[in-house]
Amino acid sequence: MKWTLFLFIFILVSCAQLGLRGPAGKTPERHIVFDIDWTIVSEIKNPTPVILKNPRVIDVHGSYYFVNEGLEEFMADILSHPEIRISFYSGGKAVRNQELLSKIKLKNGKSLLEISYKVLGSDELVLVEALPGARFAERFKKDLTKISKDLDQLIMLDDTMNFVVDSSDNQNEHVFFIGKAFEYFENFKDAEGMSGEYIPHTYDEWFLNRKKLNVLNAVFKEAYAESVESGISFSEAMKKREVMLNLNDNEWNSYVSSYYKKFQNIKIPKTPGAEMECRHIAKLLMGR
Numbered sequence: 709m710k711w712t713l714f715l716f717i718f719i720l721v722s723c724a725q726l727g728l729r730g731p732a733g734k735t736p737e738r739h740i741v742f743d744i745d746w747t748i749v750s751e752i753k754n755p756t757p758v759i760l761k762n763p764r765v766i767d768v769h770g771s772y773y774f775v776n777e778g779l780e781e782f783m784a785d786i787l788s789h790p791e792i793r794i795s796f797y798s799g800g801k802a803v804r805n806q807e808l809l810s811k812i813k814l815k816n817g818k819s820l821l822e823i824s825y826k827v828l829g830s831d832e833l834v835l836v837e838a839l840p841g842a843r844f845a846e847r848f849k850k851d852l853t854k855i856s857k858d859l860d861q862l863i864m865l866d867d868t869m870n871f872v873v874d875s876s877d878n879q880n881e882h883v884f885f886i887g888k889a890f891e892y893f894e895n896f897k898d899a900e901g902m903s904g905e906y907i908p909h910t911y912d913e914w915f916l917n918r919k920k921l922n923v924l925n926a927v928f929k930e931a932y933a934e935s936v937e938s939g940i941s942f943s944e945a946m947k948k949r950e951v952m953l954n955l956n957d958n959e960w961n962s963y964v965s966s967y968y969k970k971f972q973n974i975k976i977p978k979t980p981g982a983e984m985e986c987r988h989i990a991k992l993l994m995g996r
C-alpha cells in the first residue's frame with residue numbers, strides 16, 4: 709500500500725514538472741508589462757451622456773475610462789504565445805487597478821485581471837530621492853525586477869518617460885515609450901478649438917492616439933518573430949523599433965504608417981502551425 713502511494717506521488721510530481729516545462733520548455737519565459745492609465749485606458753473627466761453610452765467606457769469606483777481601441781485584440785495575440793506573461797504596473801491603487809482590469813473582458817470571457825501574471829500598483833512603487841516639488845513620477849519609480857529578474861525577456865509599455873528606477877540593470881532599456889497620450893475625444897471635431905498640453909491639435913494626432921495600440925500590436929508581432937528567429941532578446945527587438953517609430957512626435961511617419969498597415973493586413977492564425985507561419989510572415993516583412 710505504501711509503495712502504491714509512493715508511486716502515485718512520484719507520477720504526480722513528474723507530470724507536474726512536465727506540465728511546467730510544457731511544449732515550450734526550450735523557449736524562455738517572456739514578459740510584457742502594461743502601464744494602465746493612458747496606456748490601456750484613457751480617463752474621461754467630464755463624460756457626456758453620449759460618451760457614457762459607449763460600450764468601451766467603463767465605470768470604476770465612479771471614475772470613467774475609455775478602454776483604448778485594439779486592446780482586447782492585442783492581448784489575444786500575446787496570449788497566443790503560451791510562454792509570454794502579461795502583467796500590469798500602475799501608479800494607481802491596488803483596489804482601483806484590480807477593479808478596472810476585472811471590467812475589461814476578452815472575447816473568451818476572461819477579464820484582464822484573470823489573464824494577468826502580476827498586477828502591481830502604488831504599493832510596489834519605489835520612493836526615490838527627488839527635488840522638493842518634484843512630480844509624482846519623479847518621486848516614485850517602478851521596479852521591473854518585481855515582475856521578473858530576467859529583464860532581457862521583458863518589455864514594459866508606458867506613456868510616462870523615465871518611470872523606472874535608475875539602477876545598475878538599466879531598466880530604461882526595457883521600457884518602450886509609447887509617446888504622450890491625449891485626452892479622450894469621441895471625434896476630432898470635439899477637440900477643435902481647445903487648447904492644452906493633452907489636446908490633439910490635428911486630425912492625424914487624434915487618429916494616431918486612437919490607433920496606437922493597433923500600431924503597437926503589429927510592432928509586437930514583428931519583434932516577437934525576430935526574437936524567436938534570430939535569438940536577440942525580446943526587449944532588444946522591441947526597443948530598436950521604438951527608436952524608428954518615435955511616437956513622442958505623435959506623427960504618422962513612414963514606420964508608424966507601415967506598422968498600422970501591417971496590423972490591418974496580417975492576421976496570424978492561432979493554429980498548431982501558427983509559429984512557423986508567423987516566422988514566414990516576419991521573413992517576408994523583413995525582406996529575407
Ligand SMILES: [Mg+2]
Pocket residue numbers: 743744745746747866867868
Ligand atoms: Mg500612464
